[in-house]
Amino acid sequence: MLYKDFQDLKLSALGFGTMRLPLGADGEIDQAQLDAMVDRAMAAGVNYFDTAYPYHNGKSELAIARSLARYPRESWYLADKFPGHQNVRGVTPMQPAEIFEEQLAKCGVDYFDFYLLHNINEHSLYYYGNPDNHYLEYFLEQKGKGRIKHLGFSTHAGPECLKGLLEKIGKHMEFCQIQLNYVDWKLQGAEEKCVLLADYGIPVWVMEPVRGGRLAHFDEATEAKMRALRPDESIPAWAFRWLQTVTRSTMVLSGMSNMAQMEDNIRTFSAEKPLDEKELALLGEIREMLARSIPCTGCRYCCAGCPMELNIPEMLAMANEMAIGSSITTIARYTALGEGKRADACIGCGQCVQVCPQNIEVPTELEKLAEIMAKQKSWEQICAERAAAAAALKAKG
Ligand code: SF4
Numbered sequence: 055m056l057y058k059d060f061q062d063l064k065l066s067a068l069g070f071g072t073m074r075l076p077l078g079a080d081g082e083i084d085q086a087q088l089d090a091m092v093d094r095a096m097a098a099g100v101n102y103f104d105t106a107y108p109y110h111n112g113k114s115e116l117a118i119a120r121s122l123a124r125y126p127r128e129s130w131y132l133a134d135k136f137p138g139h140q141n142v143r144g145v146t147p148m149q150p151a152e153i154f155e156e157q158l159a160k161c162g163v164d165y166f167d168f169y170l171l172h173n174i175n176e177h178s179l180y181y182y183g184n185p186d187n188h189y190l191e192y193f194l195e196q197k198g199k200g201r202i203k204h205l206g207f208s209t210h211a212g213p214e215c216l217k218g219l220l221e222k223i224g225k226h227m228e229f230c231q232i233q234l235n236y237v238d239w240k241l242q243g244a245e246e247k248c249v250l251l252a253d254y255g256i257p258v259w260v261m262e263p264v265r266g267g268r269l270a271h272f273d274e275a276t277e278a279k280m281r282a283l284r285p286d287e288s289i290p291a292w293a294f295r296w297l298q299t300v301t302r303s304t305m306v307l308s309g310m311s312n313m314a315q316m317e318d319n320i321r322t323f324s325a326e327k328p329l330d331e332k333e334l335a336l337l338g339e340i341r342e343m344l345a346r347s348i349p350c351t352g353c354r355y356c357c358a359g360c361p362m363e364l365n366i367p368e369m370l371a372m373a374n375e376m377a378i379g380s381s382i383t384t385i386a387r388y389t390a391l392g393e394g395k396r397a398d399a400c401i402g403c404g405q406c407v408q409v410c411p412q413n414i415e416v417p418t419e420l421e422k423l424a425e426i427m428a429k430q431k432s433w434e435q436i437c438a439e440r441a442a443a444a445a446a447l448k449a450k451g
């Protein structure tokens with residue numbers, strides 16, 4: 055395992071992100087599988103585990119804490135986050151003490167090694183920056199008491215907002231977690247953000263290194279080009295190699311959902327294998343290709359507050375699929391969403407836009423999807439035509 059220095063600590067360069075934990079057939083976190091993955095991670099030298107209040111609707115904290123409790127407290131570092139970004143306008147803002155005590159209790163710890171103000175962005179700044187909420191003040195106080203060892207923040211803010219933020223709170227922040235991968239280097243201004251953070255001497259923690267899995271699979275032709283250059287490397291590993299080559303990040307968090315992903319990541323983080331010019335150029339081509347699609351990472355932050363209870367990330371994925379070309383399987387999945395749950399049910403309230411870390415104009419994208427789908431043959435029509443064709447074939451003998 056590769057390690058990085060952070061103050062007086064040696065952190066594994068790979069951190070275990072717990073936003074997309076393994077699920078059982080009942081849709082709940084598969085604790086046994088998670089325990090096995092944590093065992094494998096610990097055996098390989100991973101010592102950093104990252105959770106957050108909203109992950110898995112509050113169950114991620116409990117699940118990872120259960121797994122880690124089987125190991126001595128000093129053998130792992132746990133990061134958790136204050137969900138200030140989930141405040142809703144018009145409702146009394148969250149009380150930091152209430153949430154923080156709840157998190158400590160859920161995780162069964164009396165201190166967090168790392169604690170972050172979660173997702174400070176152009177919208178949530180309204181709450182984080184409001185002096186009446188005393189958010190920063192409260193967490194600095196907890197740090198003073200030793201209940202937080204290192205205080206930082208995560209952000210999806212654009213470079214301008216980040217700049218203003220650093221001017222205000224930069225001196226208190228020990229690390230910053232940003233979305234960083236070879237697509238967002240340009241698309242989300244990650245390069246500029248890294249420069250800003252470096253000016254403040256704040257180390258970078260990487261989240262979404264494979265963009266919610268979007269950089270883990272490509273079309274056959276693209277994957278063939280990648281394999282020709284690096285036959286022994288998996289497709290997701292390219293994203294980590296890019297980070298090793300171009301950035302000077304301290305921590306790379308990977309949300310692993312199964313043992314195969316864990317094994318692949320452990321292999322990748324056993325040695326640095328930087329990319330050469332030709333390989334970087336290929337990732338540049340892929341970046342161009344992906345920049346034309348909707349950049350949804352499937353985080354589901356938008357889902358809880360949707361008054362129509364729409365499966366927004368699923369429909370945005372369908373929009374991306376349809377942009378490449380009409381697909382029967384996409385139409386089938388879209389149909390299966392059911393009446394009142396498809397794109398045309400969106401009432402344009404904008405709640406999703408407020409909370410989306412990728413700044414996606416969801417109502418506009420759903421409107422476009424509804425238009426595209428309205429022009430397709432319905433799934434029933436496709437089935438009827440197929441049945442008629444099969445019958446005709448049978449009649450012919
Ligand atoms: S704008 Fe549409 S998709 Fe977004 S929260 Fe409102 S109803 Fe749901």
Ligand code: SF4
Pocket residue numbers: 349350351352353354355356357366367370406409410411412413414416
């Ligand atoms: S639309 Fe935005 S908030 Fe919703 S799942 Fe996609 S990236 Fe996350």
